[in-house]
Amino acid sequence: MVERCYVPKSLEEALSIRKETGAHPLAGGSDLMVQYKQGLGITPVFPFPVMIISSLDDLKGIETLEDGSILIRALSTPAEIASFEGMPYPVRCAASRMGAVALRNTATIGGNLGNASPKGDLPQPLILLDATVVLKSQDGEREMKVDDFILGSKKTALADDEIIYAVRIPRVEYTHVYYRKIGTRRANAISKLSLSALARVEDGVVVDFRAASGAAGPKVIRSHETEDILKGHGVDEMDSLMPAVLEGWNNAISPHAMPEYRRATTRRMLEHFLSSIAAHQEGGIIE
Ligand SMILES: Cc1cc2nc3c(=O)[nH]c(=O)nc-3n(C[C@H](O)[C@H](O)[C@H](O)COP(=O)(O)OP(=O)(O)OC[C@H]3O[C@@H](n4cnc5c(N)ncnc54)[C@H](O)[C@@H]3O)c2cc1C
Secondary structure, three states, X not given: OOXXXXXXXXXXXXXXXXXXXXXXXXXXXOOHHHHOEOOOOOOEOOOOXXXXXXXXXXXXXXXXXXOOOEEEEOOOOHHHHHHOOOOOHHHHHHHHOOOOHHHHOOOOHHHHHHHOOOOOOOHHHHHHOOOEEEEEEOOEEEEEEXXXXXXEOOEEOOOOOOEEEEEEEOOOOOOEEEEEEEOOOOOOOXXXXXXXXXXXXXXXXXXXXXXXEEOOOOOOEOOHHHHHHHXXXXXXXXXXXXHHHHHHHHHHOOOOOOHHHHHHHHHHHHHHHHHHHHXXXXXXXXX
């Protein structure tokens, strides 16, 4: 049976269709069209009603808000995200390495979160930065951390009557920052493993340290307990604290496929970042 396809003209109409029919939003279609394509043909057959939201202006655009946070509306593409001035380094890196040029101009941040693949590139730096997702329904709006929105592999907290409206990245100060995606190629490859990390060092003391692992478990992994090991300590204590951080991180990740490779590589990346903090106290991008 062919399900219905709706083309709302406004966000209000989209929210009303969503509530009445439960139609799934189709934005760039780069996940949905592939998941439901039939054999060699390009015409997909969806087992549920869909609504094409790609022309909704209310879901387009990126802006810096008064408090310094960045609001990225749901239809923003990786190309737009990567080129937005002031975009935090790990988000810019992740966006600029998604797929090939065509995909970076078709895929959307709303679709990347909606799909909630453990290998999706954008959730990892967003979770590192404590970004939130803004969800709208006919009954109003709610905002929650991306980390809470993504429940697991392909599972989100999106309610049947909701649409992802935007992602908001709070202003985060850091002195040291790191991003690495390991794929078959630098870009145009699904992530095999990724890590982003940041630290803020003030007067030789680590006041903030965070890391987020992608493709090393059913969802992006942060370990607040492990992050706390470094906070408040001097960078001159790094050598003695590093084993506990690496051990804590190794316990936090749960790679399913090729676990030895993923654990060893994650350890090397984190070790590299941590030793670079001690070596480059003035800060910068760690490569
Ligand atoms: C060749 C190829 C290469 C790829 N490479 C990468 C890569 O390197 N990195 C990567 O992360 N991904 C990659 N992908 C996967 C895909 O492109 C991304 O996940 C993309 O961000 C999905 O966005 P979309 O708008 O196309 O999603 P869609 O296919 O339109 O939707 C995906 C899911 O999100 C839901 N959704 C979409 N928008 C909303 C909204 N506003 N509110 C609520 N739900 C919504 C849909 O209902 C659906 O469940 C690749 C895909 C292909 C085909």
